[in-house]
Structures are given as structure tokens and as C-alpha cells.
Amino acid sequence: MTDQLEPMPDDWQRALAIVAHPDDLEYGCAAAIATWTDQGREVAYLIVSRGEAGIDTLAPAEAGAVREREERASAAVVGVTSVEFLDHADGVIEYGTALRKDIAAAIRRHRPELVITLNPDDTWGGTYWNTPDHRAVGRAVLDAAGDAGNRWIFPDTEAEPWNGVRWVAVAGSDSPTHAVDVTDGLERGVRSLVEHRAYIEALTDQDPESYARDLIEGFAHQVAERFGGRPAVTFRLFRR
Template sequence: MVGDMTDQLAPMPGDWQRALAIVAHPDDLEYGCASAVAAWTDEGREVTYLLVTRGEAGIDTLAPAESAAVREREERASAAVVGVTRVEFLDHLDGVIEYGPALRKDLAAAIRRHRPELLITLNPDDTWGGTYWNTPDHRAVGRAVLDAAGDAGNRWIFPDTEAEPWNGVRWVAVSGSDSPTHAVDVTATLERGVRSLLEHRAYIEALTTKDPETYARELIEGFAHQEAPRFGGRPSVTFRLYPR
């Protein structure tokens, strides 16, 4: 059943060419957002991934150095599935990312290098759905992305970055928000979203005893169809969009 028209989601803006997706860990973008990225790259848009850590604390059965190498490989493979060829890592420590000027400076420097019109990040709120506590890394990075969007354009803030200030960020899109405002139709790219998450096989196998493909498909298809009633009945990836 289609929801109340007052509760409908707007389409994401289409008048942009470059996006930079900044999240804390390998796999953060694959838990729902990758299907939208595939739709954008299919349209010829350029999307770059920036991971603040290498996810080295994410697999209990692997020592951090080994885990970091595995998770970097998995992230690059998952990005390729949805048409992303540029994946960068900042090497902050997984699990203990600190919000503050040092993180903001690193993100502002990346924004100045890549000059995106659209920034993408993950839910910075305290909880998921008011029930599950969000991790410190997600909260720190999401908040820092929102702040760095402005920092990047101010030549008096972090004036010693290599690239010149960039005030061209027009929107910040937050994935996984409890209060989304916009959505992307992923009818044609949902399967690639599933396959993108499935590339994180080592991580998934350490996380659950469920068959990895079943796990990935149930999650990604479930998220997309859950939001369909608010977007004309179409499977979708949702965002809370902050214009600048």
C-alpha cells in the first residue's frame, strides 16, 4: 500500500556530476547505499569513496594488520561492482575515531582535492531507529562530514592543505537516516547492490552463520522494498538531504 502523500520522498537532485562518499569503515556504503551509487555511475556520474579507517578492528578472528589488508581488498572489489574506481583510505584507527579538528581537516582536504558537488555519508545520530545505539565511529565521521562541507570552502580554516578551498558542495546526503527526505530508484541496480555487499565475504562470514548470499540479499532487498511505499512503490535507497 502506498503511504500518505504527505509522507512521500522526493527524488534526489540530478544536476550534479561529482560525488564523494565518506564513511568510517569498509562495508558502511554497502549496507544499503551501493545500489544508489550504481544508478549514478550508470548515468555517467563520478563517485569516489573515502574510508576513514581500514576496518582493522572489524573481524574478531583476524589480527588488525591482516584484517586491514582483507577488508581493503573487499572494499575495492565491492566498489568496482557498482562502477567506482577510486577508493581512498585515511588510516584513522578503527573503533576509536575522534571527532575534532584533526578529522575535520583530513576530510576538508579530501573535499578540496576531489571537488564534489554532492557529499555522501552515514547516519551520525545516536541511534538507529531510536532503538539500536550507533557506533562512535559512525557518529564521529558523519558529523565531521557535515562540518567539513563548510570547512572546505573557507580559506581561513585549515589554510595549509595542499588543494585550494572548494565551496562547491551543494548537498550532503546522509544514508541510513531515521528521517529521510529523498530517495533513489534502484529497480535496475538492486542486484548489484546485493553483489557489492557480498564482496565483503570474510567480514560477513565472521559476523553471522547465515549463508553470505542469503544474508546480503535479505538485507539489501529488505531495505529497498521497505521504503518503496514512500517512493511510488519502487525499491529505493533513501537519504536525508542537507542543502548548502
Template structure:
């Protein structure tokens, strides 16, 4: 019996300057792809974060109003560790984000405002690799982001945005999906892995509700094991994987 063929992951494109990462919750990027983001900001690229919610429903022992303030603070701190200064929140409701026109419009507006060549989001499919069920918020935001990348460039979709001074931006060249079960590309995680660990650790309050393990051990183990597993398809180098959709 022959061994299954492992398809190598291609390097991510490098001919871009601005990226916008769009996810549902604080910590989504820290669990997913902050090592890649750290490497990109080191190279002088501009990366901004857009979060659909403030993660206010994420900690059972904290009321949403209190939790939102805490998780926003942790997210801004985590972003700063990997060189991201611009972090915006849309204030959709955590846990009940709805895919639809309102979400697409909000994301399209942000794309027009930031004018990225690369848009990043998180797994928009029903499962994580067919093993675990995904959350409705991830599915809604990921799918809306893929659609909004096109919406942002069409003058006749959401014409009210142009009335607000947000002219169409048809410059998105790729949408990269982190956490996909069918990745196509990867980024060497080595330069940014240590900062990725520290970035995830900025969500300490949230992590402490998830596990009794030491937070640093938890964060380092999770990110290192993920990067090493991806590296098996990327020349043996620890890596962050993406499913890349060109436009």
C-alpha cells in the same frame, strides 16, 4: 481513528556530476547505499569513496594488521562492482575514531581534492531510528563530514591545505546522509539492486563472521527488504533513502 500519514520521499537532485562518499568502515556503503551509487555511475556520474579506517578491528579472529589488508581488498572489489574506481583510506583507528579538528581537516582536504557537488555520508546520530545504538565511528565521521563540507570552502579554516596546493572548494551543494531515521529523499534502487547485492558479497569474510546464514541469502535479504520498505514512501518502487541537507 485515522491512519498515520506517510510522507512521500522526494527524488534526489540530478543536476550534479561528481560525488564523494565519506564513511567510517569498509562495507558501510555496501550496507547503506550502493544501489544508488550503481545507478549514478551508470548515468556517467563520478563517485569516489573515502574511508576513515580500514576496518581493522572488525574481525575478532584476525589481528588488525592482517584484517586491514583483507578489508581494504574487499572494499576495493565491492566498489568496483558498482562502478567506483577511486577508493581512499585515511588510516584513523577503527573503533576509536575521534570527532575533532584532525578528522575535519582530513575530510576537508579530500573534498578540496575531489571537488564534489554531492557529498554522501552515513547516519551521524546517536541511534538508528531510535531503535539501536549507533557506533562512535559512524557518529564521528558523519558529523565531521557535515562540518567539512563547509570547512572545504573557507579559505581561513585549515589554511595549511592551500599551502599544500588544495585551494578552497565551495561547490558542495548537498550532503546526503544514508541510514537516517528521518529521510527526505530517495533514489530508485531497481537498476542497481543486483549489483548492490554483489557489492556487499565482496565483503564475504566479514559477513561470515556476522552470521551462519548463506552469505548471498543474507546480503540479498537485507538489501531487498530495506529497499522495499523505503519504496513504500517512494511510489512503491524499491529505493535507497537519504536525508538531504542543502548548502
């Protein structure tokens, strides 16, 4: 018997999604975000780098500008208008108090109930080694969700402490616990990834639209057997 996934909590209004690179949220999670914004929920993005080291054929200064534009366009597809960048250096993001402080400060500004991030584990599925940036940012997000509520930790941030984070949801986890039905958000999830056209064209010879559809629909339908036959995006949910 395949373990069934629980539905994500729905008694919240504000979320903040925090990831290392432009495009990290578009590999599946954006379909859930489209579903949430359709329901009237507020979702903001915080991207720790500009992804400037992600396109081999473009120098970092040019690539960073391109990838920022693509991320803003991608966010708009799923109803997100607030997209912030922290300008940590792509590829060499370091876990530590500086990163935790930047993320805690953003949590205090946005005051989310739900924080979303990406897999901080060593591997994807036990087969592919995860990148240092993903590991550093995911771990820092989990820690900063607590830092943000403690007035004695990083007391010099502009915004007041926020102890209202109720959950941290990790996308791309090898051991998910919850899922979101993305029947209504799936097409926009595909289109949001297509907006990263320059990145995809440097990554693969496959047509960007075919590439995005194959991945996003494939992921969502693969989960369906664990979620009542419905296409879904999965999360490992940590309660606070």
C-alpha cells in the same frame, strides 16, 4: 497517509562518499551509487579507517588488509574506481579538527557537488545505539563540507578551497527526506555487499549471498511505499 519521499537532485556530476569503515556504503547506499555511475556520474570513496578492528578472528594488521581488498572489489562492482583510506584507528575515531581537516582536504581534492555520508545520530531507529565511529565521521563530514570552502580554515591543505558542495546526503537516517530509485542498481548493490565475504562470514552463520540479498532487497522494498512503489535507497538531504 505515509509521507512520500522526494527524488534526489540529479543536476550534478561529481560525488564523494565518506564513511568510517569498509562495508558502511554497502548496506544499501551502493545500490544508489550503481544507479548513478550508470548515468555517467563520477563517485569516489573515502574510508576513514581500514576496519581493522571489525573481525574478531583476525588480528588487526591482517583484518585491515583483507577489508581494504574487499572494499576495493565492492566499489568496482558499482562502477567506483577511486577508493582512498585515511588510516584513522578503527573503533576509536575521534571527532575533532584533525578529522575535519583530513575530510576537508579530500573534499578539496575531489571537488564534489554531492557529499554522501552515514547516519551520525545516536541511534538507528531509536532502538540500536550507533557506534562512536559512525557518529564522529558523520558529524565531521557535515562540518567539513563547509570547512572545505573557507580559505581561512585549514589553509595548509595541498588543494585549493572548494565551495562547490551543494548537498550533503546522509544515508541510514531515521528521518529521510529523499530517495533514489534503485530498480536498475539493486542487483549490483547486493553483489557489492557480498564482496565483504570475510567480514560477513565472521558476523553471521548465514550464507553471505542470502544475507546480503535479504538485507539489501528488504531495505529497498520497504521504502517503496513511500516512493511510488519503486525499490529505493533513502537519504536525509542537507542543502548548502
